[in-house]
Amino acid sequence: MEIIPPHARxxxxxxxxAGLVRAADIAPLKTGAAESFSEIAEAxxxxxxxxxxxxEAGDVGAALGFALGLxxxxxxxxxxxxxxxxxxxxDGTLYAEGCAQFGFRLEDLILVRPRTAQxxxxxxxxxxxxxxxxxxxxxxxxxLDLIASRRLLLAAETFGAHGLLVxxxxxxxxxxxxxxxxxxxxxxxxxxxxIGRPALRAQLTRRRGGRSDLSWTLEWDAHARRFSERAxxxxxxxxxxxxxxxxxxAG
Amino acid sequence: MALAxxxxxxxxxxxxxxxxxxxxxxxxxxxxxxxxxxxxxxLDPPEGLFLDITGVAHLFGGEDDxxxxxxxxxxxxxxxxxxxxxxxxxxxxxxAHFSRDAIGDADSIAALIAPxxxxxxxxxxxxxxxxxxxxxxxxxxxxAAPRKPLAARAGERALQRLDYxxxxxxxxxxxxxxxxxxxxxxRFLEPLMSLEAxxxxxxxxxxxxxxxxxxxxxxxxxxxxxxFGVDARARSYxxxxxxxxxxxxxxxxxxxxxxxxxxxxxxxxxxxxxLRLDAFETAPRxxxxxxxxxxxxRDEEAIARLLDALxxxxxxxxxxxxxxxxxxxxxxxAGETTALAPPATQRRAIVPADGVMRRPLTLFAHPxxxxxxxSVPDGPPVKFRWRRVLRDVARAEGPERIAMNWLDAPGAAxxxxxxxxxxxxxxxxxxRDGLYSERDAPVWYVHxxxx
Numbered sequence: 001m002e003i004i005p006p007h008a009r010x011x012x013x014x015x016x017x018a019g020l021v022r023a024a025d026i027a028p029l030k031t032g033a034a035e036s037f038s039e040i041a042e043a044x045x046x047x048x049x050x051x052x053x054x055x056e057a058g059d060v061g062a063a064l065g066f067a068l069g070l071x072x073x074x075x076x077x078x079x080x081x082x083x084x085x086x087x088x089x090x091d092g093t094l095y096a097e098g099c100a101q102f103g104f105r106l107e108d109l110i111l112v113r114p115r116t117a118q119x120x121x122x123x124x125x126x127x128x129x130x131x132x133x134x135x136x137x138x139x140x141x142x143x144l145d146l147i148a149s150r151r152l153l154l155a156a157e158t159f160g161a162h163g164l165l166v167x168x169x170x171x172x173x174x175x176x177x178x179x180x181x182x183x184x185x186x187x188x189x190x191x192x193x194x195i196g197r198p199a200l201r202a203q204l205t206r207r208r209g210g211r212s213d214l215s216w217t218l219e220w221d222a223h224a225r226r227f228s229e230r231a232x233x234x235x236x237x238x239x240x241x242x243x244x245x246x247x248x249x250a251g
Numbered sequence: 252m253a254l255a256x257x258x259x260x261x262x263x264x265x266x267x268x269x270x271x272x273x274x275x276x277x278x279x280x281x282x283x284x285x286x287x288x289x290x291x292x293x294l295d296p297p298e299g300l301f302l303d304i305t306g307v308a309h310l311f312g313g314e315d316d317x318x319x320x321x322x323x324x325x326x327x328x329x330x331x332x333x334x335x336x337x338x339x340x341x342x343x344x345x346x347a348h349f350s351r352d353a354i355g356d357a358d359s360i361a362a363l364i365a366p367x368x369x370x371x372x373x374x375x376x377x378x379x380x381x382x383x384x385x386x387x388x389x390x391x392x393x394x395a396a397p398r399k400p401l402a403a404r405a406g407e408r409a410l411q412r413l414d415y416x417x418x419x420x421x422x423x424x425x426x427x428x429x430x431x432x433x434x435x436x437x438r439f440l441e442p443l444m445s446l447e448a449x450x451x452x453x454x455x456x457x458x459x460x461x462x463x464x465x466x467x468x469x470x471x472x473x474x475x476x477x478x479f480g481v482d483a484r485a486r487s488y489x490x491x492x493x494x495x496x497x498x499x500x501x502x503x504x505x506x507x508x509x510x511x512x513x514x515x516x517x518x519x520x521x522x523x524x525x526l527r528l529d530a531f532e533t534a535p536r537x538x539x540x541x542x543x544x545x546x547x548x549r550d551e552e553a554i555a556r557l558l559d560a561l562x563x564x565x566x567x568x569x570x571x572x573x574x575x576x577x578x579x580x581x582x583x584x585a586g587e588t589t590a591l592a593p594p595a596t597q598r599r600a601i602v603p604a605d606g607v608m609r610r611p612l613t614l615f616a617h618p619x620x621x622x623x624x625x626s627v628p629d630g631p632p633v634k635f636r637w638r639r640v641l642r643d644v645a646r647a648e649g650p651e652r653i654a655m656n657w658l659d660a661p662g663a664a665x666x667x668x669x670x671x672x673x674x675x676x677x678x679x680x681x682x683r684d685g686l687y688s689e690r691d692a693p694v695w696y697v698h699x700x701x702x
Contacts, residue, residue: 058640058677065612065702078554085569092613092699096573096585100600101608102702107594111571111587112561119512123561130557131550184676186645189607193646195672197606198702220702222602 037216037229040178040204045073047177047208048156049149049163053170055183055203060091060168062184062200065220067136067164068102072225074162076134079104080127082112083138084120087168091138102198103222117143121152128155128163135161140168149175172206179206185217188230197221199230271297281325282427287479287525288321290434293340293424299347301340301424310438314354328483337363340422341415345371345390361417365391372416378409390416431529433469435459442481442522446510449478449523453510454503456528461499464530470495471530476506481521490563493555493591495534501556508564558590567591575600580655581614581668581698609651609670611680611699618696621681628687631669635681637697642673650683664689670701678702 044050050070054063071079081094093113096106112127114120117139124137135156144165153175156163165176172179181203187196196219203215218227258264274297282292282300288311291303304317311317314336325332335346336354345364346355349371355363364371367390369382382405387393393401393413402410414420435456443449453476464470472495478486488509496502561570571587575598578584588595603609623632631647649669657663664685672678678701684694 058675061612061677061700061702068612068702077550078557088616092611092615094573095581095611095614095699096575096587097581097600097610098608098612098614098699098701099573100575101602101610102612103602106573106575106597106600109573110558110561110590111573112565113569113571114565115569119565123565126557126560130553133557184678186676187607187672187678189646193648195607195646195648195670195678198608198678199676200702201676220606222606222608 035211035214037202037218037227040207040214041070041073041227043207043210044070044178048161049153049165049176051165051167051172051176051179053167053172053179053181055181055201057168059183063166063168063182064091064138065102065198066180066182066200066202066218066227067166068099068104069218069220069225069227070164071134071136071162072103074132074134076108076132076162078110078127078130079108079134079136080110080112080123081136081138082114082120082123082127084117085113085115087138087140088113101222102220103225117141121148124163124165125151125155128152128161129159130161131159133159133161134164136164136166138166138168142171144171146174176206177208178204179212181205188219202227274298279427281330283485284483285321286477286485286527288317290428290527290529291424291426291430292428293426295344299344301343303424303426303430304336307436310436318353324483339415339418340424341373341412342418344373345416357418364416365389365394369393372409372412374409374412375406378405381405382409429531431475431531432533433460433463433467433471433530434527435463436525436527438525439523442519442524444519444522446519449519449526450503450507450510452523452526453506453528454499456526457499457502457506460528460530461497461502464497464533467533468535469530469533470497470536472496472532472534473530474502474506475529475531476509477527477529478519478523479525479527480519480523486518490559491567491589491591492559493593495532495536496559497536501559505559505563508560512564562589562591578656579653580660581610581653583656585614608701611678612702614680614699615697618682618698621695621697623681623683623693623695625683625693628693629667631671632681632695635671635695635697637679642675642677642679644671645674646672653682668698 052063052067054060094111099109100106112123114123120137120139121143124135127133127135144167152163155161183201185199185201187199189196198220199217201215201217204212206212217230219230221228254266278294278296278298278300282294285292285300285302289302289304289307293301295301308314308317311320318334318336322332322334333347334353335343335350337343337346337360338355338357342355342360342364345367346352349367350363352363368388369390370379371390374382382393387396398410411420415422437452437456439452443452472492474490476488480486488506490505490509558570567589570590572590572594573585573587574595576584576586577598619637621635621637623635625632631649632644634641634643647669650667652665652667654665655663666682666684667686668680668682670678671681679697680699680701682696682698684696687693
């Protein structure tokens with residue numbers, strides 16, 4: 001299999017040096033036609049367990065956005081967002097109005113705030129036994145070790161559920177099928193100085209049985225409820241202008 | 252007798268002031284302790300309790316053994332007590348206060364009460380005085396007296412008391428806790444010390460309760476498990492359920508979660524001797540209708556089971572639905588409810604046409620202070636320091652002026668909200684607390700983070 005090394009500049013940027021990083025500075029990766037984000041999204045859709053980590057402490061918002069965005073890959077009877085109580089002080093709690101503007105159906109969303117990380121894992125495992133459920137579990141620390149993540153994987157596989165583990169500590173435990181590093185990215189807007197649609201930089205750092213070390217700059221389309229790959233940076237503004245205001249699609 | 256007279260007769264008398272409130276609290280505590288015998292305990296202040304032991308006596312080896320057990324335990328705790336068992340509360344009261352016989356059944360009760368003085372009927376003071384003046388001293392005489400003239404003089408209530416005692420009329424009790432429509436009790440031969448052993452007992456109770464619910468075609472939306480230990484401490488564990496439950500296995504699973512996470516464990520220091528499982532909010536089961544209306548692929552029953560399990564172990568306050576509310580203040584525009592209730596109708600959410608979020612994905616419960624520098628006094632910040640990191644503002648949109656509701660937050664200043672993107676692409680929701688006209692030095696807060 002051919003391995004394309006990550007673009008040096010992008011990699012440096014994502015490592016999060018002290019330097020100023022603008023998404024616009026990061027040149028697009030040569031990912032090849034076969035590895036567009038929508039294809040990877042299909043692979044994610046088919047797999048039961050994924051790990052998402054913020055590139056830096058300040059990117060938690062982007063990582064949560066990515067996780068919530070990925071949940072929309074599946075039509076789940078219930079989406080559970082599990083986040084230990086202590087994290088809520090640090091990262092804030094999901095805000096109903098923001099979630100709604102993100103395109104989320106609040107009727108199908110359950111927030112779980114366990115006291116400890118152990119309880120969070122227990123809740124995640126329980127939730128994954130609901131056939132077809134989507135579970136986002138925010139977790140930090142060593143509680144989520146290989147055994148724990150294998151248990152989650154087993155539950156998800158057995159019951160056809162999908163788990164997204166948002167790991168805040170940079171640790172990772174093996175069982176996930178894909179692993180992502182998410183950084184914030186500057187948004188694009190039609191007018192100068194305005195803020196555009198949610199944007200982030202997603203780096204695929206591990207993928208079972210497939211090429212990893214790929215990255216994309218993604219924009220969230222709240223109407224279609226999916227991520228779209230931002231076109232090559234040079235043409236991005238033009239593309240954004242072309243898109244115009246997103247048409248309100250059904251759903 | 253006055254205290255002075257009493258002191259004259261007994262010089263070493265110890266006098267203590269009456270404390271009716273504490274006496275009442277003690278009586279209530281004893282009533283709670285009596286929950287080990289029956290869920291229906293009524294207070295009879297200042298010093299009496301009624302226990303409805305219908306259908307539970309067999310657990311203790313019969314009425315006599317139950318009474319003996321009760322007295323032994325109460326006396327062991329240092330209380331003097333008398334107890335009697337009778338078909339009606341009034342008759343039991345009469346026997347407990349005035350008779351040597353402690354147990355009467357429907358056939359013998361009239362004969363047992365007959366020789367007792369009329370005071371045993373708990374008559375009101377004036378009708379008691381009148382009846383005595385008439386020369387009626389015992390219940391027998393009262394029964395023999397012509398009813399109508401007596402009622403005219405002593406009052407209907409006096410005769411009603413008599414009817415209560417003889418079981419001719421039903422005397423309603425008002426229990427200290429609403430009695431459960433269905434309950435199951437288990438008594439153990441030996442105190443159970445371990446959680447596993449207690450769970451076996453809970454399982455038996457669940458099976459019995461489920462069978463009782465089954466017989467009536469009901470399910471319970473609320474269950475309360477009481478564990479009664481040797482140490483006389485009451486332990487109660489409540490469960491709420493999304494829908495009427497009648498499956499013993501499901502109940503047991505929830506209690507297993509609940510008990511294994513109870514803060515200090517069940518703390519069965521000296522063992523658990525008895526348990527009682529109460530079912531409340533019983534409702535007819537509605538299983539078939541759901542299957543017809545639910546969208547395909549959506550297993551409502553599995554969802555309900557999951558939410559029950561999560562709520563049982565983590566607590567209802569930790570398993571929530573979030574919803575939109577009609578309010579301007581950001582803190583009040585979103586609310587949450589228990590996940591056990593179905594989603595309430597709420598304000599429709601509108602996704603902005605351009606797909607740009609106007610509200611953050613996460614909100615801090617307590618907005619966090621930030622030190623911001625604004626180029627113009629009323630303008631957006633140019634730089635701000637939050638969580639010890641200085642952030643350069645690349646772009647900012649605002650202000651969106653939100654005045655706090657004076658009802659929710661009296662005296663709160665108007666807020667100017669800005670959506671801000673820093674040079675690294677991170678987006679924040681900042682606000683300046685107070686207009687320049689309202690406040691000299693503006694204070695900035697970070698209220699939320701965008702995706």
